[in-house]
Amino acid sequence: MTRPLRHRIPIPVRHHWRLIVVAVALLALTIGGLGAWRVRPLVLARGGGAEATITDIAGTVALFDTTVRHELTLTFARDAYDRMIAAYRASDDKSYVEADLTIDGTLLPSVGIRLKGNSTLRSLGGGPAGPGGGNFGRGMTGTTLSFDSPEELPWLVSLDHFVKNRRYQGRENLALRPAGQTGSTLNEAVALQLVGLAGEPTQRSTYVSLSVNDRPVTTRLLIEVPDKPYADGLGTGVLYKSLATGSFTDQGDEITAYADDFDQVNRKGSQDLEPVIEFIRWVNTASDAEFNAQLADHLDVESFSRYVALQNLLLNFDDMAGPGRNYYLYYDLDTKRFQVVTWDLNLALSGNASQGPFDASTMVGRGAPGGFPQGGPGGQPPGAVPNGGVPNGGLPNGGAPNAGFPNIGGGGRMMGGHRLKERFLASTAFKATYLSAYRELYQKLFASGAAERAVDDAEASAQRAGATVDATQVTTLRTTIADRKAALAGNTDVTG
Numbered sequence: 001m002t003r004p005l006r007h008r009i010p011i012p013v014r015h016h017w018r019l020i021v022v023a024v025a026l027l028a029l030t031i032g033g034l035g036a037w038r039v040r041p042l043v044l045a046r047g048g049g050a051e052a053t054i055t056d057i058a059g060t061v062a063l064f065d066t067t068v069r070h071e072l073t074l075t076f077a078r079d080a081y082d083r084m085i086a087a088y089r090a091s092d093d094k095s096y097v098e099a100d101l102t103i104d105g106t107l108l109p110s111v112g113i114r115l116k117g118n119s120t121l122r123s124l125g126g127g128p129a130g131p132g133g134g135n136f137g138r139g140m141t142g143t144t145l146s147f148d149s150p151e152e153l154p155w156l157v158s159l160d161h162f163v164k165n166r167r168y169q170g171r172e173n174l175a176l177r178p179a180g181q182t183g184s185t186l187n188e189a190v191a192l193q194l195v196g197l198a199g200e201p202t203q204r205s206t207y208v209s210l211s212v213n214d215r216p217v218t219t220r221l222l223i224e225v226p227d228k229p230y231a232d233g234l235g236t237g238v239l240y241k242s243l244a245t246g247s248f249t250d251q252g253d254e255i256t257a258y259a260d261d262f263d264q265v266n267r268k269g270s271q272d273l274e275p276v277i278e279f280i281r282w283v284n285t286a287s288d289a290e291f292n293a294q295l296a297d298h299l300d301v302e303s304f305s306r307y308v309a310l311q312n313l314l315l316n317f318d319d320m321a322g323p324g325r326n327y328y329l330y331y332d333l334d335t336k337r338f339q340v341v342t343w344d345l346n347l348a349l350s351g352n353a354s355q356g357p358f359d360a361s362t363m364v365g366r367g368a369p370g371g372f373p374q375g376g377p378g379g380q381p382p383g384a385v386p387n388g389g390v391p392n393g394g395l396p397n398g399g400a401p402n403a404g405f406p407n408i409g410g411g412g413r414m415m416g417g418h419r420l421k422e423r424f425l426a427s428t429a430f431k432a433t434y435l436s437a438y439r440e441l442y443q444k445l446f447a448s449g450a451a452e453r454a455v456d457d458a459e460a461s462a463q464r465a466g467a468t469v470d471a472t473q474v475t476t477l478r479t480t481i482a483d484r485k486a487a488l489a490g491n492t493d494v495t496g
Contacts (some may be wrong), residue, residue: 056167061104063169064204064224066461070223073102073211074150076111085147087320088115088124096161112161115153116175118244118324120346121145145178151212156225173225175208177346185221186469187477189458190224191314191348193408197454199342200306201234201330207458207465219467226328229268237332239265239341240276242325248419250281262329275331279338281282283420292429299420300332300339301430305437307340313441315351315484317361318344321418353483357438357493358425435493442494443468446485455481458464 061068076099087093096112097358124145140285145153155176155376160166188205195202203224210220224230231239246261255273262276279298288292295301311319319342320327331337351362440451443492447450455478464470488494 018391037065051167054165054167056107056170057108059103059169060327063103063171063222064206066206066457067160067464069464069466070104070206070208070222071102071211072104072208072220074155075100075213076113078213080148086115092288094351096158098162098420100161101157103168103267106168108159108166110162112158113155114158116156118278119152140443147489149215151210151218151220152178161318167229170229171224172227172229175223177221185346185376185460185474186455186458187349188223188346189221189455189461190451190477191316191345193454194451195342195345197445197450198306198310198441200303200310201339203343207461207467210464219462219465226265226341228266231330234330234341236334237330238267238271238275238328240273240331241265241343242320242327243330244323244325246325248283250284265328275336275338276329278328283423288427291348291423292427295424295430296337298337300337301433302334304424304433304439305430306441308424308434308443309357309438309441310342310357312355312357312361313438313445313484314345314348315353315355315361315480315487316345316348317351318347318418319361321416321421322347323416323420332356349477349480353480354487356488356491357435438491439494439496443486446481448489451481451485453480 013447018212049084061070063070076097080097084097085097087095094114094116096114098110099113101108101111115124123145136468147153157174157176158172159168159174170494177188185207189207190204192205205221205223206219208222209217213219213241226239226241231237240262243260243261248261251257251261255277258273258277261280262273264271264273281300283291284292310316316322320340324344326462328341328343330341332339352359355361400401425434455474459469459474
């Protein structure tokens with residue numbers, strides 16, 4: 001760690017020097033407990049350039065062990081937090097705040113935290129003033145957010161933003177989801193586990209007890225972020241994050257033209273967006289015959305069949321074809337083929353349980369306090385929002401971009417649809433492959449009882465972290481899973 005000495009002192013000491021005597025005493029106690037640190041230096045080559053020494057802190061407890069209680073503490077200066085709020089209100093800028101983080105008793109000084117998400121944060125930009133002047137309101141998941149309650153906000157935690165090349169148990173970043181009454185996070189925890197059971201890349205998660213400054217302790221869902229270490233763990237390839245502003249359309253040869261479409265996660269310097277640009281162009285211009293004959297040359301079709309089947313089985317409205325464009329593209333440098341990686345399942349398991357393999361995914365409002373006012377987004381009735389993965393791969397209103405999607409928060413229409421998914425579902429050439437994956441996953445995840453067991457695990461993890469799990473929401477989730485299993489058991493596309 002090549003940090004100036006002043007940045008090694010915890011933030012409260014730097015900002016409240018008058019308490020230096022007390023702080024030094026506490027620091028001495030902290031240093032005395034640093035025996036919990038096991039630092040493992042790793043030397044990694046980045047993009048073919050100079051080698052970087054990675055400091056990986058082992059901690060004392062496996063971070064994503066859901067069978068134990070996890071405790072996190074964040075401490076930061078109020079003036080820095082206020083500047084972050086001002087920047088976000090002025091321009092939606094998600095600037096980092098320097099904070100001290102303690103994970104299960106292990107101190108990590110000077111981590112970076114910033115707001116995370118788009119629709120979830122919408123209420124913070126223009127809601128009515130809450131106590132102390134903080135805006136509050138409902139995000140897309142129905143969670144009430146306020147700047148006066150930082151312990152409830154969605155955070156991205158960067159372990160190496162201020163201390164370069166630092167990891168914790170191999171992780172560079174962590175995501176803290178808003179827990180609310182554990183409704184949407186319980187759905188996400190269950191869905192993430194099921195994606196992993198399906199054999200597809202997923203993200204590990206666990207519930208944690210979180211303390212922020214002197215605020216009340218709350219329960220949050222901590223999720224693994226697809227960062228550089230995550231990408232390297234997938235194999236020899238490049239990971240690209242799809243952005244909510246993306247369109248998956250041909251925008252010419254200039255890489256800069258796709259800055260709003262994808263963000264490259266790893267191997268910067270030795271690789272770029274060129275494979276993605278070529279893939280986008282091919283998907284959009286190939287004839288039907290070319291698409292059917294050559295898709296397997298560009299894409300891992302078996303994995304993609306499982307991806308599309310999973311999004312449908314899990315009733316995930318906001319997948320790659322949803323308004324959030326929530327997915328990653330992984331490009332295998334050996335096979336020269338792409339794989340679609342699931343990301344952001346907080347809206348999963350809340351749609352129409354009777355949905356069939358080729359039916360449109362819809363969002364059904366959870367109802368207050370865990371859903372949309374008046375049932376659906378933008379006050380629309382529950383189930384009003386198609387995601388683009390509709391029968392025959394079409395889009396509402398003739399497939400026009402932005403068509404048929406209600407306003408959310410008054411900020412323009414939601415975008416939906418994805419050309420790759422649409423063409424795949426519309427093609428008879430891949431119907432058998434898709435249904436084969438669908439049937440296998442239905443048996444493995446639903447008919448076997450795995451989904452119910454995943455609910456048991458998630459509920460136990462939340463309770464272990466101190467959450468008061470809303471019985472109504474748990475019952476709703478269990479009912480959705482039971483209804484899903486029953487509906488698909490009577491679907492001839494699933495049973496054959």
